Amino acid sequence: MSNNYHQACTLAGILALSLGLVLSSVQAGDPVNIKEGLFSVTVKHHGREVAIQREQDNFAVVNPDFAKTSRPCPPFCIQPMQLAPGVETIAELEMLDYLVQASQPAARVLVIDSRTSNWVRKGTIPGSKNIPWIRLNPKKGATTESIIELLQTEFAAKLAAGEDAFSVDEAIVAGDPSRVFDYSHAKTLVLFCNGMWCGQSPQNIKYLLKFGYPAEKIKWYRGGMQNWSNLGLTTIRD
Numbered sequence: 001m002s003n004n005y006h007q008a009c010t011l012a013g014i015l016a017l018s019l020g021l022v023l024s025s026v027q028a029g030d031p032v033n034i035k036e037g038l039f040s041v042t043v044k045h046h047g048r049e050v051a052i053q054r055e056q057d058n059f060a061v062v063n064p065d066f067a068k069t070s071r072p073c074p075p076f077c078i079q080p081m082q083l084a085p086g087v088e089t090i091a092e093l094e095m096l097d098y099l100v101q102a103s104q105p106a107a108r109v110l111v112i113d114s115r116t117s118n119w120v121r122k123g124t125i126p127g128s129k130n131i132p133w134i135r136l137n138p139k140k141g142a143t144t145e146s147i148i149e150l151l152q153t154e155f156a157a158k159l160a161a162g163e164d165a166f167s168v169d170e171a172i173v174a175g176d177p178s179r180v181f182d183y184s185h186a187k188t189l190v191l192f193c194n195g196m197w198c199g200q201s202p203q204n205i206k207y208l209l210k211f212g213y214p215a216e217k218i219k220w221y222r223g224g225m226q227n228w229s230n231l232g233l234t235t236i237r238d
Contacts, residue, residue: 032056032232034096041096043127044103045236050126052096055232065122066195066226076197079222083202086215090190092231095221098190099127110155111190114201119194123235125228130238133193133200136207144168147211151181155189157213158182177212190219195226
């Protein structure tokens with residue numbers, strides 16, 4: 001064979017080796033920050049500290065659970081950016097701020113994973129609490145009594161003196177549920193589900209508003225687990 005052939009093979013081998021060393025160096029050494037100057041955020045999940053950071057492997061790929069592009073609609077229809085008047089739509093950096101707030105003693109913020117347990121078992125956002133959308137949905141078995149209990153025990157809302165489930169139902173029909181609840185000290189709720197095609201957190205928000213929960217105390221992470229996972233942010237299995 002010609003010298004040119006051997007020289008070409010040698011050059012190709014050197015280039016391949018060099019490229020491999022460069023890629024290995026990138027994979028092993030280049031940090032992936034959350035934003036410039038911020039590598040991780042520490043939150044509490046079920047009482048223990050968890051550091052949220054991004055996947056450090058520069059060649060990591062999308063989680064197969066969130067790789068599907070075309071789920072049937074309905075029910076997996078694209079959600080709007082503005083879910084309801086007064087409800088703020090947030091992204092990942094705002095979510096991290098709320099997670100830190102929710103981890104403080106006597107926190108007035110609650111981050112809610114609205115998904116059903118089969119999804120939560122695959123992984124959730126550290127610092128969140130699972131309150132499935134069915135717990136607020138009468139079509140799925142929730143009663144006015146059980147919703148009132150949830151509002152009081154988990155969200156720090158109060159039922160006005162002398163009011164009961166019957167008067168709550170009457171107030172909802174009349175379109176004035178705020179008169180039977182005291183939300184002045186209720187928590188700020190930050191809700192998410194699987195992403196922009198998921199209707200579970202929108203359902204939770206819909207029923208919270210129906211019961212008079214103040215829209216300004218409701219935040220919605222529209223990107224949900226799909227965006228969180230695609231950015232390589234830490235998840236935890238419950």
